[in-house]
Amino acid sequence: MQIIKDKQRVDNTWQFIADDAALIAGDITVSLARWQQNRADLVAHNGKVGLRLKASDSVEDFAEDLTNIKLVELDFADFSDGRSFSQAWLLRGRFDYKDEIRAIGRYLPEQVFYLSRVGVNAYASEKTTDLDAVLNNLNDFTVKYQSSII
Amino acid sequence: MYQYTENDQILIDERVAQFKRQTENYFKGELSEDEYRALRLRNGVYIQTHAPLLRVAGPYGLISSKQVRKLAHIARTYDKNYCHFTTRQNIQFNWPKLELVPEILAELATVQMHAIQTSGNCMRNTTSDHLAGVAVDEIADPRPYCEIIRQWTTLHPEFDYLPRKFKIAVSGALNDRAATQFHDIGLHLVKNDAGEVGFKVFVGGGLGRTPIIGQVIKPYLEQKHLLSYLEAILRIYNLFGRRDNKYKARIKILVKETGLEEFTKLVDAEWAHLRDANELSAERVDELKAHFASPAYDVTADTDTSFAEHKVNNKAFATWLAHNTAAHKVSGYTAVFISLKAPDMPPGDITDVQLDAVADIADAYSFGEIRATHRQNLILADVKQADLYTVWQKLAALELATPNIGKATDMICCPGLDFCSLANAGSIGVAKEINEALDDLDYIHDIGELKINMSGCMNGCAHQSVGHIGILGVDKKGAEWYQITLGGSSENNAAIGERLGPAVAKDEITKAITTILDVYVKNRLEEETFLEAVNRLGINPFKEQVYANN
Numbered sequence: 001m002q003i004i005k006d007k008q009r010v011d012n013t014w015q016f017i018a019d020d021a022a023l024i025a026g027d028i029t030v031s032l033a034r035w036q037q038n039r040a041d042l043v044a045h046n047g048k049v050g051l052r053l054k055a056s057d058s059v060e061d062f063a064e065d066l067t068n069i070k071l072v073e074l075d076f077a078d079f080s081d082g083r084s085f086s087q088a089w090l091l092r093g094r095f096d097y098k099d100e101i102r103a104i105g106r107y108l109p110e111q112v113f114y115l116s117r118v119g120v121n122a123y124a125s126e127k128t129t130d131l132d133a134v135l136n137n138l139n140d141f142t143v144k145y146q147s148s149i150i
Numbered sequence: 151m152y153q154y155t156e157n158d159q160i161l162i163d164e165r166v167a168q169f170k171r172q173t174e175n176y177f178k179g180e181l182s183e184d185e186y187r188a189l190r191l192r193n194g195v196y197i198q199t200h201a202p203l204l205r206v207a208g209p210y211g212l213i214s215s216k217q218v219r220k221l222a223h224i225a226r227t228y229d230k231n232y233c234h235f236t237t238r239q240n241i242q243f244n245w246p247k248l249e250l251v252p253e254i255l256a257e258l259a260t261v262q263m264h265a266i267q268t269s270g271n272c273m274r275n276t277t278s279d280h281l282a283g284v285a286v287d288e289i290a291d292p293r294p295y296c297e298i299i300r301q302w303t304t305l306h307p308e309f310d311y312l313p314r315k316f317k318i319a320v321s322g323a324l325n326d327r328a329a330t331q332f333h334d335i336g337l338h339l340v341k342n343d344a345g346e347v348g349f350k351v352f353v354g355g356g357l358g359r360t361p362i363i364g365q366v367i368k369p370y371l372e373q374k375h376l377l378s379y380l381e382a383i384l385r386i387y388n389l390f391g392r393r394d395n396k397y398k399a400r401i402k403i404l405v406k407e408t409g410l411e412e413f414t415k416l417v418d419a420e421w422a423h424l425r426d427a428n429e430l431s432a433e434r435v436d437e438l439k440a441h442f443a444s445p446a447y448d449v450t451a452d453t454d455t456s457f458a459e460h461k462v463n464n465k466a467f468a469t470w471l472a473h474n475t476a477a478h479k480v481s482g483y484t485a486v487f488i489s490l491k492a493p494d495m496p497p498g499d500i501t502d503v504q505l506d507a508v509a510d511i512a513d514a515y516s517f518g519e520i521r522a523t524h525r526q527n528l529i530l531a532d533v534k535q536a537d538l539y540t541v542w543q544k545l546a547a548l549e550l551a552t553p554n555i556g557k558a559t560d561m562i563c564c565p566g567l568d569f570c571s572l573a574n575a576g577s578i579g580v581a582k583e584i585n586e587a588l589d590d591l592d593y594i595h596d597i598g599e600l601k602i603n604m605s606g607c608m609n610g611c612a613h614q615s616v617g618h619i620g621i622l623g624v625d626k627k628g629a630e631w632y633q634i635t636l637g638g639s640s641e642n643n644a645a646i647g648e649r650l651g652p653a654v655a656k657d658e659i660t661k662a663i664t665t666i667l668d669v670y671v672k673n674r675l676e677e678e679t680f681l682e683a684v685n686r687l688g689i690n691p692f693k694e695q696v697y698a699n700n
Contacts, residue, residue, distance in 0.1 A: 080188055080271065082311030086388050089308050094423060108185055110172060117307035141164045143157040145301040147428075 004134045005122040014071060016052055029073055032057045043068055055083040059090045066097050076105040085118050092119030092149040109133035113140040119149040151212045151519055152297050152441045154262045162264045169193045170252035192272055194265025195251055198571050204243045204251055205268040206258060208522045210278035210296040211239035215509035215518040220261040222505035228254050235490060235498045237562055237613060239277050239522040240268055244569055272310045273303035277319045279327045280523040283442060284485055284531045286477045290339040290347045292322035294438035302377050309384045313391035314399035329524060329640035331355045331364045332616060334401045335383060348372050353383060354405030359608045361615040361646045362402040365410050373435060378428040382421035445517040445532060451482025454536035470542050473553040482535050488528035488545060489552040493585045496578045497563040498526035507548050515541050525562055527555060558600045559585050562613055566606030573606035575623025575630035580604065583660045597667055600680045616640040618681045619666060620647045632659045636692060637684040651693050662696045669695050
């Protein structure tokens with residue numbers, strides 16, 4: 001599967017491991033709950049580890065561990081849940097997170113300009129046509145009133 | 151008033167292009183109803199009972215004559231020759247075709263207008279005092295700060311998908327004319343002991359289903375911290391506001407459930423991270439102040455004597471002056487209300503012909519500027535006393551000079567069942583009936599200051615809970631009934647009206663209102679206003695008479 005990362009189409013190299021599934025080798029993302037329960041195993045994991053955040057998860061809960069986390073997926077259960085926008089802002093603006101932040105799930109390609117401004121730099125989608133829209137819509141505005149995060 | 155920079159113009163032009171694409175994608179089936187709904191709302195488009203409604207932003211109520219002519223053109227070309235001014239200083243069109251909305255927005259953009267964030271769960275148009283810059287009781291002009299907030303709230307990337315809508319109002323005067331204590335955030339310009347202008351910040355006020363008076367979260371906020379403090383409040387609200395129940399999703403519920411003390415701690419902790427990084431510079435404030443510099447007033451304006459002669463010789467003119475004008479900080483100038491409450495017009499409505507004429511009058515007599523008021527009227531803020539008689543004649547010829555500002559027939563009224571898909575009951579028809587019952591101007595003037603607010607449902611768009619008399623339409627087994635409240639106020643002495651008793655039927659509501667007024671006239675003390683009388687007497691004397699025959 002391809003995603004958009006830093007305004008380019010690239011192959012996705014990450015795999016999400018459900019809470020009840022065994023870890024596999026390679027780059028994986030897990031839930032925050034799993035990270036908190038199995039932190040030691042995950043830090044020792046053979047491959048990179050990322051987190052898949054729900055909108056209700058608190059960024060503060062893993063902020064001290066960010067050097068161990070190489071990807072944060074913001075999982076939109078509903079495009080209208082704006083908490084994910086603040087999560088991204090906090091990760092970049094407050095905790096100086098430098099690695100990938102990826103929007104996944106039910107966000108809208110129509111929201112990517114805002115997402116990019118709060119620090120999201122990658123976008124996954126089930127529909128490949130959405131990826132075209134993402135690339136296009138990242139350029140919706142050439143001007144802005146507020147400072148952006150990156 | 152504020153003039154767009156090149157970047158301001160690019161931003162709204164790009165927004166038009168974005169919404170055009172979104173609308174096309176919706177018609178192609180590429181966006182679902184739900185998805186498109188969220189996007190169109192953020193561009194001011196509701197789908198109502200009969201047709202889409204387009205709500206255009208009137209930034210803190212200021213509109214130029216050129217913009218008013220554009221509104222007239224849109225009313226004529228895309229609507230049924232009229233538009234409607236709202237309680238939040240915005241402008242609504244009731245009959246545009248959805249597929250033509252992008253075209254209308256492109257027309258608006260040519261005169262520096264837009265419909266961005268006039269609906270949806272985002273930060274809305276910032277409202278303010280309609281007498282800003284000319285009021286005699288002004289501490290500082292709120293408009294530069296309103297514009298700073300307008301820019302900050304517009305297309306804010308982090309706060310466009312809030313739990314619920316979010317409204318900010320700013321007052322710079324001793325008397326609050328912007329209902330700031332009933333906003334999600336209310337800002338009062340105040341001076342500290344050193345004479346520096348800052349903000350007293352209220353949070354968690356609101357009307358609607360659960361009216362709550364805002365509480366002071368910061369007695370004095372330095373100017374330079376304005377945006378960082380707003381950001382802190384918004385971030386806490388975005389992260390912690392309830393999203394499980396839309397009726398509990400406003401910040402007022404978060405503040406209430408968290409408690410002001412705890413909520414303040416959360417905001418202050420967030421703000422501690424932001425305050426030093428995001429200061430508003432004095433240069434930026436000065437730059438904005440320059441946009442709102444006073445116009446070139448005529449220093450000899452108060453030497454005119456014709457005005458006094460007309461006043462003596464023409465009773466109708468004198469009456470209009472007494473009721474439809476407000477004092478101006480510059481001697482020889484007056485702020486003139488344009489009443490959008492003529493007896494035979496729905497409150498707040500104005501036709502294309504009237505709009506064009508108002509633009510001409512503004513150009514000739516008030517520096518080309520028009521303001522919308524919180525009570526759905528318009529204002530020409532800077533009329534020379536020598537011109538008042540002519541302005542009155544012109545307004546009277548347009549049926550825009552009904553001398554009823556702040557009086558019983560200056561009702562705030564929502565579109566009600568006639569247009570709105572949320573409404574439970576009609577409001578425009580009832581307003582008309584009450585208006586007809588109160589057709590004696592001398593009687594209305596004798597009643598004096600009285601704010602009647604009427605909403606067709608619990609969402610309370612017409613602010614019935616803060617009306618001196620509030621009327622709320624409810625559905626009772628398919629019939630339209632009306633609940634009455636007394637004693638509400640959205641001014642300094644903010645109060646939520648007390649319910650008089652059981653709802654009354656549609657054919658009894660007008661009688662109930664006239665009965666309430668009779669009780670007031672019979673019981674009032676000398677110089678006592680209706681609101682003061684209600685506060686002194688309590689609701690019982692009114693209740694007894696209204697329900698006497700039941």
